[in-house]
Amino acid sequence: MEKRTINPWTWQNERSYAQAIEVTNAEGTLYVSGQTAINAEGISSTGNMKTQLIEAINNLEKVIIASGYECKNIVRLNIYTTSTEELFSCFDVFQNWVVKHNIKQASTVLEVKSLYETLKVELEVTVVK
Secondary structure: OEEEEEOOOOHHHHHOOEOEEEEEOOOOEEEEEEEOOEOOOOOEOOOOHHHHHHHHHHHHHHHHHHOOOOHHHEEEEEEEEOOHHHHHHOHHHHHHHHHHHOOOOEEEEEEOOOOOOOOOEEEEEEEEO
16 A cells, blocks of 8 residues: 655644545555544543544554454545534644644544534544555
8 A cells, every 4th residue: 555645735744634545556545434432332432632632543543453454554544523622722632643643544524513412522533564
């Protein structure tokens, strides 16, 4: 698999995403459902945004690893949140995770009216290998 990042500008680099990712010669593609801060017993978190973001990232990693894929090969990541203001107040958590795994992904952040039960953030990805 080969990935190529397309960034005609540099300003998106500070925001931890790419304008486009081209993938060629992929062996497989994994489409991951939105991952949230729901624990192993299926109980939704009532924690703050930072706590929920950390748990959603951990759940996302579990699904990716269990599927035999790697986080570094995430090529698309959509973030749904009930509050962009709250999300961006702890966005360093997300950015540090992206750097840790050397992820280069196209992204969209959407503020939505609500998510399931008490959830504040949901991460939806596409991963290749």
